[in-house]
Amino acid sequence: MPLLEVSKLSKSFGGLVALNNFNLDVEEGELVGLIGPNGAGKTTVFNLLTGLYKPTGGTIVFDGRNLRGRHPHQITKMGMARTFQNIRLFGNLSVLDNVKIAYQVVVNYGLIPAFLRVPPFYRREENIEKSSLKLLEIFDLKKHAQEKAKNLPYGEQRRLEVTRALATNPKLLLLDEPAAGMNPQETQDLLALIKWVRNEFKLTIILIEHDMSLVMGLCERVLVLDYGSLIAEGTPQEIQQNPKVIEAYLGDEEVAAWE
Amino acid sequence: MQKKHLSVLIICLALGALFAIVQVGISNGMISGYWVTNLFLMGINIILAASLNLINGFTGEFSLGHAGFMAVGAYAGGVITTNLGLPFPLAIVVGMLAAAVAGVLVGLPTLRLRGDYLAIATLGFGEIVRVVLMNIDYVGGASGLKDIPDVVNWPIIFVSVVLSLLLIKNFVRSSHGRACLAVRENDLAAQMMGVNITYYKVLAFVVGAALAGLAGVLYAHYYTIIQPKEFSFLLTFDVLVMVMVGGLGSLTGSVVGAVLLTTASAFLQAIPELRMVIYALLLIISAIFRPQGLLGEKEVTLRTFQKLGGVFNATSGSKQTQ
Numbered sequence: 001m002p003l004l005e006v007s008k009l010s011k012s013f014g015g016l017v018a019l020n021n022f023n024l025d026v027e028e029g030e031l032v033g034l035i036g037p038n039g040a041g042k043t044t045v046f047n048l049l050t051g052l053y054k055p056t057g058g059t060i061v062f063d064g065r066n067l068r069g070r071h072p073h074q075i076t077k078m079g080m081a082r083t084f085q086n087i088r089l090f091g092n093l094s095v096l097d098n099v100k101i102a103y104q105v106v107v108n109y110g111l112i113p114a115f116l117r118v119p120p121f122y123r124r125e126e127n128i129e130k131s132s133l134k135l136l137e138i139f140d141l142k143k144h145a146q147e148k149a150k151n152l153p154y155g156e157q158r159r160l161e162v163t164r165a166l167a168t169n170p171k172l173l174l175l176d177e178p179a180a181g182m183n184p185q186e187t188q189d190l191l192a193l194i195k196w197v198r199n200e201f202k203l204t205i206i207l208i209e210h211d212m213s214l215v216m217g218l219c220e221r222v223l224v225l226d227y228g229s230l231i232a233e234g235t236p237q238e239i240q241q242n243p244k245v246i247e248a249y250l251g252d253e254e255v256a257a258w259e
Numbered sequence: 260m261q262k263k264h265l266s267v268l269i270i271c272l273a274l275g276a277l278f279a280i281v282q283v284g285i286s287n288g289m290i291s292g293y294w295v296t297n298l299f300l301m302g303i304n305i306i307l308a309a310s311l312n313l314i315n316g317f318t319g320e321f322s323l324g325h326a327g328f329m330a331v332g333a334y335a336g337g338v339i340t341t342n343l344g345l346p347f348p349l350a351i352v353v354g355m356l357a358a359a360v361a362g363v364l365v366g367l368p369t370l371r372l373r374g375d376y377l378a379i380a381t382l383g384f385g386e387i388v389r390v391v392l393m394n395i396d397y398v399g400g401a402s403g404l405k406d407i408p409d410v411v412n413w414p415i416i417f418v419s420v421v422l423s424l425l426l427i428k429n430f431v432r433s434s435h436g437r438a439c440l441a442v443r444e445n446d447l448a449a450q451m452m453g454v455n456i457t458y459y460k461v462l463a464f465v466v467g468a469a470l471a472g473l474a475g476v477l478y479a480h481y482y483t484i485i486q487p488k489e490f491s492f493l494l495t496f497d498v499l500v501m502v503m504v505g506g507l508g509s510l511t512g513s514v515v516g517a518v519l520l521t522t523a524s525a526f527l528q529a530i531p532e533l534r535m536v537i538y539a540l541l542l543i544i545s546a547i548f549r550p551q552g553l554l555g556e557k558e559v560t561l562r563t564f565q566k567l568g569g570v571f572n573a574t575s576g577s578k579q580t581q
Binding site for chain 2 (some may be wrong): 082105111
């Protein structure tokens with residue numbers, strides 16, 4: 001059984017069809033790429049999966065359970081995590097607190113221990129702190145643990161976003177343009193990081209990306225969206241040859257010129 | 260761990276000393292009646308400012324309904340002791356519960372509102388409470404609830420302030436407090452990190468309102484007479500100024516703000532016409548020169564004093580060597 005089964009998923013905003021009859025099955029352990037021109041509906045897919053948008057039609061089944069009517073925080077607890085295209089860290093909080101908040105999905109305690117500081121509080125708080133620091137150490141951010149997240153350099157903010165998403169202990173990780181704004185060297189480092197994370201944490205990943213070198217270097221399977229519809233699906237090599245994809249990216253006339 | 264026990268001990272000793280000095284001052288008349296009143300008011304204001312800060316500063320929900328929550332607590336507590344003749348501790352419990360319920364009632368429907376719109380809606384709530392109270396004869400209508408038992412003394416005020424601050428501090432420095440901060444920083448990302456933003460927004464209102472209710476019960480049982488007109492927008496404004504001057508998101512800042520402004524208004528009592536002018540000026544000046552408030556988001560802790568002490572020792576030490 002696939003980890004994620006999306007069938008006939010649609011979303012309209014008024015008269016605008018952002019996503020139309022989108023189907024996607026993702027097996028456990030896969031790394032799937034989602035590409036397409038600007039405004040093709042890629043981020044809409046992520047917003048639907050994570051529960052930020054309510055679908056106009058279609059179903060999403062994640063880990064054997066239908067996601068209809070579930071709130072975003074509940075979906076996160078089921079094991080889906082994401083990063084954002086435009087970085088959305090908790091800027092004024094420390095790097096450590098950013099990770100702690102996410103790790104609270106895994107370990108938490110009730111209000112009474114919080115207010116009255118009874119035993120579960122100290123034990124679990126220590127667990128949250130230690131685990132968060134360990135995660136920061138893995139991603140080479142421990143030295144910045146007490147700094148405000150907004151003061152980190154751009155590349156490290158991106159890394160913190162991934163760290164924070166992983167702290168929720170996900171089965172499925174959705175990465176929304178992780179290489180946006182990165183230079184080629186940073187992109188190469190990111191590529192290595194994603195590969196490593198995937199093996200280390202046994203993750204299934206869906207990746208939205210514009211940077212073709214990243215998509216081609218990482219993904220086993222690529223889906224192409226254009227105007228809210230799936231226009232192609234296949235291995236990176238197949239996608240590169242697909243005339244419909246070339247047309248979507250470069251327009252009709254250029255294709256004619258190529259030929 | 261040793262160090263932590265030591266700092267708890269130091270804080271307890273300091274609080275004990277503060278309590279004893281004021282208690283002695285009150286009982287042998289060294290502190291005049293006027294300043295005793297202001298001291299009690301200071302305590303009530305600290306509770307109000309700290310609880311408003313929980314909603315506005317830590318959770319980032321800009322509420323202007325604090326006078327309303329305080330009124331609900333004051334009247335609910337007043338009814339318990341005055342109309343029903345029940346004991347004062349029960350008045351505290353009922354006053355806090357009633358205000359907490361009001362917090363849910365305001366928190367839930369206004370969840371979708373942000374910024375200015377939330378401020379206007381909560382402001383409206385405060386005015387509704389005031390007008391409704393004015394029209395209920397059971398609690399005295401516009402002339403107010405009279406003959407409330409005079410039971411509030413220095414120990415009660417002191418313990419209430421310390422416990423309120425301790426509860427808010429414990430809340431803020433817990434996983435739940437971090438969740439509130441996450442809601443303030445970026446509610447979309449907070450949702451994606453598994454934070455139930457609806458729950459935490461309402462929770463902040465409930466805890467903040469309950470403590471405002473406690474302040475109301477204390478207020479009612481100190482002044483022995485409460486009128487709806489006292490709980491107008493101006494009261495919320497007073498508290499808001501304390502929070503802003505002290506620093507949104509700093510608990511010790513709220514204490515500093517409440518102490519400073521209560522003291523200032525005690526001195527300004529002689530010129531009541533100018534009081535609000537000076538208040539407004541303070542807010543404008545602090546907004547221009549220090550928009551984050553005196554303390555910003557920082558807290559004054561024992562370590563702050565240690566650092567200050569360290570600087571002081573270092574400078575005096577270097578003088579000796581010269």
